[in-house]
Amino acid sequence: MPPTMVISSAAKQAEQLRQDGNTYFKKGRFGAAIDAYTEAITLCPNVAVCWTNRALCHRKRNDWKRVEEDSRKAVELDRSSVKAHYMLGLALLQRQDYSEGVKQLEKALDLGSGAHPNSNMVEEIWPELANAKYLEWEIHSTKRSWEMQNLKESCEMALKQKHLFDESETEGFVDEVSKSNSEQLEALEHVFRKASEDDIPSEVPDFLCCKITLDILRDPVITPCGVTYERALIIDHLEKVGKFDPVTREPLDESQLVPNLAIKAAVQAFLDKHGWAYRTD
Secondary structure, X not given: OOHHHHHHHHHHHHHHXXXXXXXXXXXXXXXXXXXXXXXHHHHOOOOHHHHHHHHXXXXXXXXXXXHHHHHHHHHHHOOOOHHHHHHHHHHHHHOOOHHHHHHHHHHHHHHHOOOXXXXXXXXXXXXXXXXXXXXXXXXXXXXXXXXXXXXXXXXHHHHHHHHHHHHHHOOOOXXXXXXXXXXXXXXXXXXXXXHOHHHOOOXXXXXXXXXXXXXXXXXXXXXXXXXXXXXXXXXHHHHHOOOEOOOOOOEOOHHHOEEOHHHHHHHHHHHHHOXXXXXXX
């Protein structure tokens, strides 16, 4: 049999096994699905979707080590796979590698919001990313708070020691020295209070929120009238309610929507600064 015919036959068998795996997965038969995907991978190891599908089965079984292994392979084969980056991100978060996990989820979100946006995947990725960012921020925030508290106590102790020394050296001016020391302690308190403000959750500004849901924008688009909406929501409005801007009531078509890159950057800057302490449920 010619090599091309062998390859074609193997590809057909692998595709059939992948479909069988999908059927088993839908029925909740994850072990059978894993076996089918494994056979498909043996026949055609360079098909990323088989690795991703098997990773999904491992996720259902909470076998996160294998989720990570299969997802990494899928990413190697197809760097544009939203699911592969998403699953890899989740697996990394499970072993508390928040930094790398966040990077993978951000990549998945960017791909899912790209030229052919997948609103369902974006809706699934966003809360996971927000939660991961929050956990990452919480760890760094706790460390910063502990370090700042130690530094503050050291500074206060140094000022008090200086106060005692100044009192012993300036008899007759005790009141002035005490006043100066009190002012320095107040100034120190103010400095450390200001320094810790970034670790306090902040309200989201209105201009960073969608006009329809009032929720923080994820994939903002702007209309010809200058109103910014969440892409998936305004498209849903245009398809189900009517071809008009819900705020201005002016005629509007999906082709007129333009990504609002300035607002997207502002949202990212806000969330990075405030540690994604604002999370959507």
